[in-house]
Amino acid sequence: MNRGRTTDKNPIPSVWAREQRRTDQPALSREAIVREAVAMLDADGIEALSMRKLGARLNAGATSLYRHVATKDELMELAVDEVAAEIHVPPADSPDWRAAVTEAAESFRTTALRHPWLTLVLGQAGLAYLGPNYMSFSERLAALFTAAGFPEPSRAIETVFSYVMGMSNAEAAWLTTVARSGETEAGFIARLMPAAQRAAADHTHLAIPHAEVEEATTEPAALRDTKFAYGLEVVLDGLALRLPK
Amino acid sequence: MNRGRTTDKNPIPSVWAREQRRTDQPALSREAIVREAVAMLDADGIEALSMRKLGARLNAGATSLYRHVATKDELMELAVDEVAAEIHVPPADSPDWRAAVTEAAESFRTTALRHPWLTLVLGQAGLAYLGPNYMSFSERLAALFTAAGFPEPSRAIETVFSYVMGMSNAEAAWLTTVARSGETEAGFIARLMPAAQRAAADHTHLAIPHAEVEEATTEPAALRDTKFAYGLEVVLDGLALRLPK
């Protein structure tokens, strides 16, 4: 818990009674802090991360972290850039731009669902995510869309990734509440369905097709995959129309 | 600040020294609380809202609010539903479905920018926003897309509103940081441009077209309008392809 010295109810200021600084644990470092923060965020959600708990998991005091990180917000930015490295964007010279963009979009979604706090933090900050990994992600995207022949690649990118962000954010939020319930996704849906049906009863157009109910209660993850892919195809179709032929 | 009784450093338990309860202020009510919460959220942002400050603005103590609202999270849900009433969705029998959907999308965006905390709260909760106004918003959308002839209206809705949410969220976050800077949007951009240019210098494909820079520093709001409309057209084009003719 502590790293030595005069603690543990030993107020005698004696050099001899002093514990040695433990060196078996690797020293506190920015990298280690960020890595552990990401682990905690993934495991327990965004509101479970506190500087004190994070310090404890690193066998350090809370305030020690401030030697390596200016503020908690900065730590979150670093965490975002850390996981941004996981997003894979195919090289610009890919033969099929649609396949390449689809791959990038799905990679983003996968990352966002693996770290369900990602979209939340991204949405809170507005800009400034100019970390190296996030920058290179943007750069690779720009290269991809430019090579595809879009005259205004930034517009196309913004369109696709607004959709991807919106969808991923909604999915991540959903998965978070499912996780908090302690149930499996299918079980959670099954338990919620009656209430949903009742709520939709007064609203004629909100009825859920039977096939959808069926799939939602048996293979919810697959259904989400399908939905995401559907919307992505829609957006890509719309973009394809704007590609000078 | 307080509503009477033995306070203000008057520990003498005398009935005579007691102030009367003030009745000139309207009584605390759920509606008043939610209304004031929305006002505070709009004015000072999401992290500036605390139960104590909210209570103070209502001439009440912080804990008094809990007589009308179970928890702060519930208050946020109520706030979301409150502003959801501002979103306008045209009736289902509109002659031009594209125009109608565009109107709904722009109304959502306008509302989200007027209350920049909206998308944040929506993204944090995952579901459960089953308040009456949000429900009727969903219902009206469903009616609109059904009338337009979409065989799977929920898919189409999800696609459009993922885009709208993603875009609005990004814009809201941007406007929030601009507001925090205390500058105008154009001024903020002008001040940031050199840093952005420098950051993009190493990344060949991230160069910003000169025309865009020009417009961003003169009419940033109009540029955002244009960008939003562009992406929306893309999505609607993609959807139109799936409309059985």
Place this chain on the structure above:
DNA sequence: TCGGCTGTGCGTACAGTGTTCGCAACGAAG
């Protein structure tokens, strides 16, 4: 007119938060 009941306000308190400050201990350099 008199209870008593119910609903409402809120002072106090608790456990937690992010962050500042100053001190103590260390490794390296002179």
Place this chain on the structure above:
DNA sequence: CTTCGTTGCGAACACTGTACGCACAGCCGA
């Protein structure tokens, strides 16, 4: 050996959301 810059951290501050229990107001039946 002394000095110096770096690192860890205990204590403290100003907050946060919220549970608890008391004090009062208005009302309803007697």
